[in-house]
Amino acid sequence: xSPEYLSPGVYVEEVDKGTKPIEGVGTAMAAFVGFAEKGxxxxxxxxxxxxxxxxxxxxxxxxxxxxxxxxxxxxxxGGRCYVTRLPGGExxxxxxxxxxxxxxxxxxxxxxxxxxxxxxxxPGSEITVEVSKPSGEDVPDxxxxxxxxxxxxxxxxxxxxxxxxxGAKNVVDVVNRQSKLxxxxxxxxxxxxxxxxxxxxxxxxxxxxxxxxALAPVSTDVVVGDAAERSGLSGFEVADEVTMLCVPxxxxxxxxxxxxxxxxxxxxxAMIAHCENMKDxxxxxxxxxxxxxxxxxxxxMTETGYDTKxxxxxxxxxxxxxxxxxxxxxxxxxxxxxxxIYARSDTERGVHKAPANEVVRGALAVETxxxxxxxxxxxxxxxxxxxxxxxxxxxVWGARTLSSDASxxxxxxxRLFNFVEKSIERGTQWIVFExxxxxxxxxIRRDVKAFLTTVWRSGALFGATPxxxxxxxxxxxxxxxxxxxxxxxxIEIGMAPVxxxxxxxxxxxxxxxxxxxxx
Numbered sequence: 001x002s003p004e005y006l007s008p009g010v011y012v013e014e015v016d017k018g019t020k021p022i023e024g025v026g027t028a029m030a031a032f033v034g035f036a037e038k039g040x041x042x043x044x045x046x047x048x049x050x051x052x053x054x055x056x057x058x059x060x061x062x063x064x065x066x067x068x069x070x071x072x073x074x075x076x077x078g079g080r081c082y083v084t085r086l087p088g089g090e091x092x093x094x095x096x097x098x099x100x101x102x103x104x105x106x107x108x109x110x111x112x113x114x115x116x117x118x119x120x121x122x123p124g125s126e127i128t129v130e131v132s133k134p135s136g137e138d139v140p141d142x143x144x145x146x147x148x149x150x151x152x153x154x155x156x157x158x159x160x161x162x163x164x165x166x167g168a169k170n171v172v173d174v175v176n177r178q179s180k181l182x183x184x185x186x187x188x189x190x191x192x193x194x195x196x197x198x199x200x201x202x203x204x205x206x207x208x209x210x211x212x213x214a215l216a217p218v219s220t221d222v223v224v225g226d227a228a229e230r231s232g233l234s235g236f237e238v239a240d241e242v243t244m245l246c247v248p249x250x251x252x253x254x255x256x257x258x259x260x261x262x263x264x265x266x267x268x269x270a271m272i273a274h275c276e277n278m279k280d281x282x283x284x285x286x287x288x289x290x291x292x293x294x295x296x297x298x299x300x301m302t303e304t305g306y307d308t309k310x311x312x313x314x315x316x317x318x319x320x321x322x323x324x325x326x327x328x329x330x331x332x333x334x335x336x337x338x339x340x341i342y343a344r345s346d347t348e349r350g351v352h353k354a355p356a357n358e359v360v361r362g363a364l365a366v367e368t369x370x371x372x373x374x375x376x377x378x379x380x381x382x383x384x385x386x387x388x389x390x391x392x393x394x395x396v397w398g399a400r401t402l403s404s405d406a407s408x409x410x411x412x413x414x415r416l417f418n419f420v421e422k423s424i425e426r427g428t429q430w431i432v433f434e435x436x437x438x439x440x441x442x443x444i445r446r447d448v449k450a451f452l453t454t455v456w457r458s459g460a461l462f463g464a465t466p467x468x469x470x471x472x473x474x475x476x477x478x479x480x481x482x483x484x485x486x487x488x489x490x491i492e493i494g495m496a497p498v499x500x501x502x503x504x505x506x507x508x509x510x511x512x513x514x515x516x517x518x519x
Contacts, residue, residue, distance in 0.1 A: 020443070022427030022451035027351045027419050028343035030073055030081040031242040031281075032336065033223065033233045034066025034249030035088065042231035044082045044239050050074045057085060060323045063256060065248035068320065069336025073246075076337050076361045077344025082239050084225075084232065086249065088218050098125040098205035102198035104191060111187045112162075112196040113171065117205055118183060126150050127181055127205045131198045134159050142193040144200075146171070148181050155179055162186065162196045164261065164288055165295055166302045176257035183257045186290065220263045223250060224270040233267075233274055236281075243418065244342055245271055245283045246335040254288075261288070265304055272402075275310035280422045282415055283311035284342075285402075286333035287383070289367065291316075293374040300381055309401050309408035314338055314384050316368040318360060318394070331367050334360070334386060341396060342415075351419045352460030354399035354412040354500035360386060363394040399500055413497045416460055420495065424448060436489050441474040444491055448472045452495070462496040470495045 005011065031044070037058025039045070047053045053070050060067045066083070073081060097120050102113040115129055130147040133139070142163065148155040157178070160171040175184045182205075186196075225232015236242050250267045253259045259267075271283040285306075287296055296315050300306075306313070314334045322330040337360055345355040366388055370378075375385045375397065384398025399411050408414055428447070434440050449472050455461060456469040463469030473492040483490060 019450065020427070020430055020447050022423055022447055024451075024454075025419060025422045025426060026241060027243050027415060028079060028346045029239075029241045030078055030244040030246060030336075030339040030343070031084070031233075031236045031239060032066060032070055032073075032081060033084045033247045034069070034086060035061065035064045035252065036066055036083075036085045037061055039085050041085050041087050042225065042229065042235065044084050044230060044235050047081050047083050048079070053083065057083060062324055064252050065332050065336075068323075068330075068332045069246060069248040069339075072320065072332075072337035072362055073340040073343070076340025077347060078340040079343060079347075080241075081339075082236060082242060084235055086218060086222060086232070096120065096207055098127060098207050100129060100203045100205045101187075102129070102131065102203055104195055105197050105199035106195040107191065108199060110191065112191065113198055114185045114187060115182050115203070115205060116185070118179075118181060123150070125205055125207045128202055129182070129205070130202045131200050133200060142197060144197050146175065148179060150181055153181065155181060162193050162290075163295070164291055165298045170261075172257065173260050177260060185255060185257060218253065218258065220259060220266045220270075223247065223253075223267050233271060236274070237278065240280075243281050243415075244339045245275060245281055246339055247271060248286065248333045248335050251286060251289065251333050261303070264288070268304070268306070272306060272308045272311050276308060279310075280418050281310070282342075282411070282418070283308075284335040284338050285311055285313045286317070286335045287313060287315035289317050289331060289333075292368065293370060293378060296383060297377050297381065300378075300383055306382075306402045307404050309403035309405060309414050311402050312338075312384055312400065312411050313382060313402055314386060314396075314398075315378065316366050316370070316386060318363040318386060319365040319367060320362050321364065329364050337361075337363065338396065350458050350460060352412055352416045352458070352498055354410060356384070356396045356399035356411075356500070358396050359392075360394045360396060366394060399502070410500055410502075412500060416497050417495075420452075420455065423451065424493075427451065431489065436479070436484050436487070438476075440489065441479065444474050444489070445472050448491065448493065452493070460498060462498050468496070 039057040045056060050071060098117040100115040101111040102115060104110045104112040117127055127150045132145045134143055134145055142161045143159050146157045146160055157174055160169050160174060162171060164170050172184055172186055223232050225234040227234040227237040230238060233245065233247055247267060250264050254264050268285050275281045275283045288299060291299065317331045318334045319329040319331050322328045341358045342355045345353050345358060366386055370385050370387050378385055379398055382400045382402045384400060386394060387397045388394045400409055401411055401414055403409065431444065452470045453466050456466050461469035471494045478490045478492055
């Protein structure tokens, strides 16, 4: 409707004919879930730096990986993050429990398995644990029996091992799930599966000193949480800025015997589902600790079977300085450090650069040294390796998602599309309820093309010209009368993302000087 002009004069009108620039959204905002000393429980809390984390959630806790993960995130280039603290992370004094250390049969000076009575106080000291070899022929050397006795109560666990392969009776999983007297924990060491087998004999539990526990057992449902209650990892649905998700403390629960490997899988599947539903974030997953490359391959292919373009898996764990020790190191899951590398790569190069061939700052060593031939079996199945190279430090040496779809094989491609999709979604909100006509279509094409041209100039799209790198279609062909009657406007966008040079091949041959090589 035109304005009214009722009397002579000069009239000034503002006409909206300008562009509506689309601004790129942030790509480097991690979200962490885990246990902490203090602070708000089940409430996504914005943390801008490490000092603020310490002020809000406290420092490092023995046996817990949240604080090391957040520290590694900031150390490797992360700038901002959200943290959700799970209930049960406070340090609480508890009655002393009877304990025993089972030593390696091959190397008696090294402890391979710790035994702790479930019941606090003196009754635990009445427990004995007997290690014996299974009867029969052709019994594998890495299997053993465990008999637990207290008075007339006896528990027998046969054909146990330290293997985490499918079908194996892993001693931690079996005993912690079935025993009413004890819980066990594998001691961190570099021993082989056979060398970890405890020496044959009888061990008595002795009452230890009063100690503090770092975390209380919680179920996988608590870790997953509920979006309506803003709890667990699901609570990050309200944090629209989040682009990366890490839950390192599922491994703290696993190593403490609070959840089984099935529980770990349930949480990781929930992380993947959360990212797939939100469509604007990426799950960074950790492999189990202490496994060989072959065992990781079996775990990846037979036990998990993850298939998603919204997640990546990293192996092995990394060793960092132990803030609670005297110059000692500790092995931790790498997801927090990887999130920091994602943020650093985004800042220095852009989200289109694969977050690989980057130094892991703060890493002293890797839990397992990986050879090229061992990575040959892991890289094709989407396990990104962290390797130590002489003279080049410890580096991330993989950039693949967990997707079986070759179009979404690389992390940077998925995250580039997340960035473009969310930027366009936010920058085109003005379109809603505008008249759906040719003028609107032209304005949409102009604004989206201007944004994608900027993305192309940053090196994120392949092509010598913008026309080779992307296209934007919004016209009568894809906005037919029936669609317009439904109130819809359809914009079709195609992009040619830059893929990483994963395999660099130099073809070298002998050449006779002066010979014709034009053919």
